[in-house]
Amino acid sequence: MEMNIETSRIPDPFPCQVWEPADMEEAMMIKRQYGANAAFVAGGTLLRTQWEGGIVSKHEHLIRLDTIADLRGIDESDQHIHIGALTRLRECGADMYIANHGATLYEACRHIAAPSIRNQATIGGNIASAVGDAIPALLVHNASLHWADIGSKVDLIQQDIVDWLDVVKSGRRSLDAILMGIVLEKQSTEHQQEITFFRKIGRREAFTPSLVTVAFRAMVDPLGHFSQVRIAAGGGSGIAMRLSRCEQLLEGNRYHAEMITSIALLASEDFVTYSDPFASEQYRQQTAGNLLAAGLWESIHSQIERR
Amino acid sequence: MKTTNTTWQATVNREHRELQIDPSRRLLDIIRGDLDLTGTKVSCEIGRCGACMVLIDGEPVNSCLTMAYQCAGKEITTIEGLHGEHEDQLHPIQEAFLEEGGFQCGYCTPGMIISTKALLDQNPLPNDHEIKEGLCGNLCRCTGYGGIMRAVQSAATKCQQQDTQLPTQQQIIR
Incomplete structure (x- = not known):
């Protein structure tokens, strides 16, 4: 069947070459050749928004990662x-x-x-x-x-x-x-219950980039003692971090109600974050503390209700 | 080493299309600029508002974030590709948006309808929370969300009343 191949009416002002490496060696070789003019691309959603926002210039070469086997699944x-x-x-x-x-x-x-x-x-x-x-x-x-x-x-x-x-x-x-x-x-949960939660606050209720995120994971034994406590906070364009003092507050101890206010205060002190036109550093720190305290309170109480 | 071909081909609203284009060209620009399918709207261009939503192999995708090579060889459905039993009839989702006043200025509506189609294909009777989640990537600057919620609920009911699930991608694009 004869196919009519049209040419784009609006040529792209910044055309780029899209490479399809078969494996890591090829991908690296292309990157070595073109350096900063080449970008690796997976889903490409962030890259496109960065181009659009002028945060990075459009690259002359894109190196697809989806053509490399075994990177998915x-x-x-x-x-x-x-x-x-x-x-x-x-x-x-x-x-x-x-x-x-x-x-x-x-x-x-x-x-x-x-x-x-x-x-x-x-x-x-x-x-x-x-x-x-x-x-x-x-x-x-x-x-x-x-x-x-x-x-x-x-x-x-x-x-x-x-x-x-x-x-x-x-x-x-x-x-x-x-x-x-x-x-x-993987973590063994024998004789223990795992408590986990993830909380995110953005600038509005619908989908939006985060201002603050908090993640929590710990084991609780039948007597209510916490162990293997891991707490982290991040969000926005800040680098996420573990909140070590919050982890220490819970580790090896049994849950009691005063922990909720203590952990909120500790988290807001420990969380290293930043200010921007949308939210101050103090707001983000206080929000991280509140998210953590609320998440912990909800998790513990839902566990109590299940018993 | 291989580079992506500049001959792009895909099935757009049931029609096979081939173009000579830059493989990094945005699908949004292909649809509107090259294929004259202007029902898909341009707004934020950074994947936040959903005005440019299309279906690729039945999944909702922001066409402003999709490059030509990422949708090559796939089945793309724009708002122009949705219709009822006959091509001159509205799709039940489009009917529901009209009847329930699910739009004000109408600019977000094609994207809302495409996201609703994807939602109801996956979940024919979504609850309010599931509707909000399914449409959370679509913004209405007129803030007409009450009508939009009613329209999606009504669309779900219409499709149920027809005693069929919403037509599949293949059935719709006939």
Whole structure:
């Protein structure tokens, strides 16, 4: 059948070449060749908004990551859950392995952006942005990240997410690295109950970028003692962090009502964040404390009601 | 090493289309600029408002964030591709938006209807929370959300009353 191929009437003022590497080596080779003129692209949702907002100039070369095999999908082993970096947020927010062993991440992925964005955006892109809302959730699940980076050959690196965030904060992050996957630890819940929650506050009720996010995970034994407490806060364009003093307040102790006010105050003191035209640093700190206290109170009381 | 072909092809509202374009061109620009399908609207251009919502293989996607290579070879449905049993009839969702006053200026309406189509295809009888979640990526600057909520509820009922689930992607684009 004869096909009529039309030419675009409005030529793109900044055309770019889109590369389809078959594997990591090819992707790295293209990046090495074009350097800062080339960008890796997964779902591309953040990249497009950055181009549109003039935050970064349009790249002359795009290196697709979706053409590389094995970067998508979720697998379970005895001790870990492995999530391919190109797994879409929608899939992460619907996956039963993640729901069972990464409940906070599961919740986070269900609250990032709108359904249409989650159909396209990937978990890897959310993390690689360094400010994605999945990051606080990954902090409480002791996640590690698997990267490929440019060396004399392709170097494969496994890195605890806390260490990676330290590198980001210090400004020493490699912009040439490709996130390949995320590994979550499975945790034994024998004789204990796991409490998890993820809370997000934005500038309005509907889908909006976050101002503050809080993630919580802990085990509670039958006598009400907390253990393995992990608490993290982030949101907006701030770098997420663990709230160590809040964790220490609960660790090994039994729940009592005064903990709620104490943890709210501690969180607002410990959370390192920033001011912008939409929200002051103080507002974000106080909000983090309130989200944490409210989440803890709700979780404990729903546990009591279930007994 | 391979680069993406500049010949883009996809099925748009049941019709096979081929274009010579930059593979990073926005789907929004292809639809409106190259294919003259101007029912899909341009607004925020950063994926926040949903005015440019289309279906790609039945899933709602912001066409302002989608590049040509990401939708090549796929089935794309714009607001012009929705209709009732016959091509000159309104789709039950479109009827519901008209009857319930689910629009004021109407600029957000194509995106709202596309998101509603995706929602009801997945969940034929959504509750209020599910409707809000399904449409949370669509903004109405006139703030006519009351009418929009009623329209989605009514659309769900209409489709149920027809004793069929909403037509599938293949049925709609006939």
